[in-house]
Every structure is written in C-alpha cells, then in structure tokens.
Amino acid sequence: MEKLTLNTELKFKAPAAKVWQGLTDPEMVKAYFFGTQLDSSWKVGEPITFSGEWDGKKYEDHGKILEIDPGKFVKYSYWSSMAGTDDKPENYANISYELSENNGETTLHITQDNIKNQEAKEHSEQNWKGVFEGLRKMIE
Numbered sequence: 001m002e003k004l005t006l007n008t009e010l011k012f013k014a015p016a017a018k019v020w021q022g023l024t025d026p027e028m029v030k031a032y033f034f035g036t037q038l039d040s041s042w043k044v045g046e047p048i049t050f051s052g053e054w055d056g057k058k059y060e061d062h063g064k065i066l067e068i069d070p071g072k073f074v075k076y077s078y079w080s081s082m083a084g085t086d087d088k089p090e091n092y093a094n095i096s097y098e099l100s101e102n103n104g105e106t107t108l109h110i111t112q113d114n115i116k117n118q119e120a121k122e123h124s125e126q127n128w129k130g131v132f133e134g135l136r137k138m139i140e
Contacts, residue, residue, distance in 0.1 A: 004115040008125050010108045010132050014139045016101035019108055020071050022135040023097055032134030040076075042068055048076050057082075063092060073098045078112075108132065 012019050022028050029038040033050075040048035044065050051060040063077035075096035085091040093114040100107050110128055115121045 003113065004118065004121045005111065005113040006115055006121050006124050006128075008110050008128055010110070010129065010136075012106045012108065012136055012140060013104070014106055015104060016099045016106045017071060018139045019099055019106045019135075022139055023074075023108075028135070028138065032138055033131055040065060042070065042074070044068060048078075054082065063095075066094065067096075071099070 022032075024038075024040075024042060026038045029036060034052070034054065036050050036052045038048075038050055040046065042065060044067065046065050047062060048065055049060060049062040051058075053059070059081045061078065061080045061082070063079060065074065065076050067073065067075040073096065075094060077092045078095050079085075079087055079092045081087075083091070091114075093112050096109075096111045098109040098111075100109070112124055112128075115124060
C-alpha cells in the first residue's frame with residue numbers, strides 16, 4: 001500500500017525570523033494552535049510533544065527532532081494519539097518546515113509523509129492551512 005506525501009506552501013508578509021518564532025515559540029503556538037502545548041528543545045534526537053485537549057479528550061502527540069537548521073528548516077517524526085493507530089514506528093509521519101525569505105515575504109514549505117489516502121491528505125492540507133492562518137493573523 002503506497003503512502004502519500006503532502007507538500008504545501010504558505011506565504012507570510014513577515015520576515016523568516018518571525019515565522020520561525022511562530023513555529024517554535026510555545027506561547028505563540030498555544031495562542032493560534034487551539035491551546036496546544038508545544039514542548040521541544042529543538043535539538044536533533046530530542047523529543048517534540050504537542051499536548052492539550054480537543055473536544056474534551058486529552059491528547060499527547062509526539063516525535064523526535066530529526067534535522068534542524070535553526071531559523072530555516074526543521075524535520076521531525078510525528079505520531080498522533082488522535083489517529084487511532086498504535087504508537088509504532090510505521091505509524092509515524094515525517095514533517096518538515098522549510099522557510100525561505102524574499103523581499104520581506106516568507107514562504108513556509110510544509111512536507112508530511114506516510115499519509116494513508118487522498119482523503120487524509122486533503123484533510124491534512126486543510127488542517128495546516130487552518131492552523132497557520134491563525135499564525136498569519138498574529139505576525140503580519
């Protein structure tokens with residue numbers, strides 16, 4: 001069964017440093033990401049967790065930082081406790097954020113692999129756009 005990979009781009013009328021801060025600063029993330037508590041040291045091999053409550057259900061999604069070039073690029077593994085899958089390596093996705101800045105406008109390129117079908121891919125893309133729309137309102 002072939003898994004799908006999502007590639008999506010979002011543009012922000014803000015410098016890359018500000019977008020990076022919005023991706024990595026727990027206070028900012030909590031403000032636009034429905035109260036999600038982000039926890040990571042942003043070092044390779046270290047954990048990254050996203051926890052909180054959604055529809056009255058507690059969740060803790062987690063993974064590991066795989067690569068990082070602070071301010072420009074990060075790639076992490078990710079398992080969602082909401083996905084209804086076991087916490088096993090084959091159920092983790094790799095997610096990366098890559099930033100490029102041009103004339104004060106920053107492009108955020110998001111990649112997510114190990115997506116099970118087209119429907120899930122479209123759902124993920126809508127989610128990313130919805131979440132980061134909140135970030136856009138904060139930083140632009």
